């Protein structure tokens with residue numbers, strides 16, 4: 492026998508030397524939820540270990556992330572008042588805008604990315620303006636522009652549209668440029684599937700649609716070619732970073748988009764992926780740390796450059812310890 496693949500597995504130093512996938516703490520993004528009010532830090536029941544912070548308290552979440560080596564956060568806002576048109580989403584003094592200002596004032600080194608969508612702000616929980624029971628694509632675009640501009644004015648470093656309206660990347664790029672925000676990148680949720688893995692998030696963000704589902708705007712999970720189509724359209728429209736979401740059940744899509752495009756690629760390991768690991772571990776069925784590490788590496792192995800995950804702090808520590816990467 493000449494070929495003995497096991498030779499390269501005989502010791503830890505050699506195993507680590509021949510690793511094909513390298514991870515960096517620079518590639519991690521921690522989502523944070525900002526809720527209206529004062530002096531609030533409350534654990535989210537559907538996402539153990541994640542918190543609702545009021546704007547005055549969100550610094551704590553940011554500080555913990557920084558301490559763990561995470562340099563980037565993705566912000567979601569939970570307004571008290573919701574209406575048909577999601578007006579709180581573009582209120583210059585809205586909950587998210589307050590949170591952005593608080594973070595950028597106290598921790599200017601933290602990169603702040605904001606989710607651009609309407610579902611947390613609309614009374615009906617859909618991601619745009621309704622025409623009857625349908626989300627009206629073209630009437631929604633100007634609202635997304637207003638939201639992105641208000642985030643940019645509050646100090647957001649990057650905007651990340653997650654609404655899945657057609658043409659929104661071009662609309663946002665044009666609006667940002669016209670208003671002097673030529674250097675604010677757009678991270679597009681280019682390939683976002685209609686997924687049951689968002690369940691815990693919708694509970695955390697209060698964004699479950701009041702009727703129907705999101706299948707008329709988010710993608711059908713039977714499709715992979717369509718993912719490439721969506722990604723290439725966003726490249727044409729001026730996206731700076733592409734994203735695939737969810738991650739674990741879509742590793743083939745991550746690989747495909749990585750191969751067919753040239754932009755940096757983010758993957759969002761969503762709330763259901765996190766909650767499944769937490770739930771199984773809490774019952775003693777799996778080793779939480781081991782499964783977390785293995786899952787994170789698999790997403791980078793598939794081709795992601797950036798990982799958005801509720802485990803960002805823990806993965807960062809695992810990288811620093813040398814357990815992965």
Ligand code: PBG
Pocket residue numbers: 606608610618653654688689690691692693698705760761762763
């Ligand atoms: C807003 C949005 C959602 C998520 C990110 N942005 C929910 C949805 O589309 O229903 C999901 C994130 C997660 O599950 O962790 N549209």
